[in-house]
Amino acid sequence: MNPRRLRLLSANIQAGSSTRRYSDYATRSWSHVLPAGNKRGSLDAIAQLAGEHDIVGLNESDPGSLRSGFTNQTHYLAQAGGFDYWSHQPNRRVANVASSANGLLSRLEPREVIDHPLPGRVRGRGVLMARFGDGDDALTVAVAHLSLGAGSRASQLAFIAELLHDHPHAVLMGDFNCPIDRPEMSTLFQRTRLQPPSFNVPTFPSWRPQRAIDHILIGDGLSGFNARAVPAAQSDHLALSLELDVPDHALR
Template sequence: MDAPGHDRSGAQVPSSGSQRLRLLSANIQAGSSTRGYHDYVARSWSHVLPAGNKRGSLDQIAQLAGEYDIVGLNESDPGSLRSGFTNQTHYLAQRGGFDYWSHQPNRRVGNVASSANGLLSRLEPREVIDHSLPGRISGRGVLLARFGGGDEGLTVAIVHLSLGAASRMAQLGFIAELLHDHPHAVLMGDFNCPIDRPEMQALFRATRLQPPDCVVNTFPSWRPQRAIDHILIGDGLSCSGACAMPAARSDHLAISLELDVPHRALL
């Protein structure tokens, strides 16, 4: 068998007619540091003020992200007081060497803090679309990027779901309508719930997304006991090597995997 090669993006290309991409999903907590539950109180100021070496944390995250082809971000500050008015997704794109990036601001707390879903990519997306998600409290969204044409194209959706089960059910129902018949879909982010929840099972029934072969605990980062961050893939894709790793000082671990995508899904 011929050895895999590499395309111009640097991504590994298996000899089986598919392209191997490395994916990473990370809730970066806007670069804040949380090393235990006590920090939510003791370091609450870091969530609204531009202090606590956030730039150093972002540099660590950029070093990690730079090893991947497509990165989904949650809680990336789009440029408010707490980030020193730095668009953190743009900063990570520059530091990580990504040619393509996009962000979706969603939740804002006055003028002092804001949060966004973000995309970093070495592949050029054909289009990137922002969708608002339903929920008891407005402000959540899904960032959807298409890398190939038609229903066979690779579609990557980045999401940060609500804490409440009823809101998550509505949000996943909306996402299911977007992805329902896509064999080459990826849905990743902070779901705030494990795979076995009823709303997740409803998502699997309504789409071609598949439950992962194994779950990876990602929260809290200092003693991971819950699998609430996920990378879900459609039945036309295959993956391997799912694992969790620190995203600097965030309260979530990042999750990564290697994805084999048919060439036709990227054309």
């Protein structure tokens, strides 16, 4: 039987904020704590992009705080993009001013969604996991946002490796904050069936992409095609799009 082709997207949406140059981190820092700016317009642009895909992983999606106008951005994107299924995992909150979450949008109904806090020197990172079929061969999609520090990333990747161990139809997507050839990444490839990508797609910074730090990694039972970086509105990351062939039995 022919495999089913799905379109995947991984996007760090920076809570709808705009960053077009390094100086914006200082001059537009207010946008990370206040609801001002055209965040709704940015979300609408991201929803249009997301709507071209079947499964979308989000990083830095505000689950409802002052800076988003108390809008759950994952829910908003699900509605605006026409997705029937959505989940989110709030990770880090600064009072009620700013909050951040991993998010998942899907046209397929997941059988199970579980969120796990990730280890690290500073708390506030997590991995959101969805299973789309039954049994050990089910398609399993994990969305993660890893730490900036190599030591914390190493412990987080070891934790994720335990979750995805021996899954032939696993997908791990998100903002890893590191390129694929970092030493801590080797644990993931040694302990799981996830495969390094055949080539790197730079995603950061969005205005002059030089670093491939956003990834969609797939298990050896899956086939990926046409990986490309696309703008996610005014975020400081480009989004990463990938077409994925999934065996039919992995979705049953």
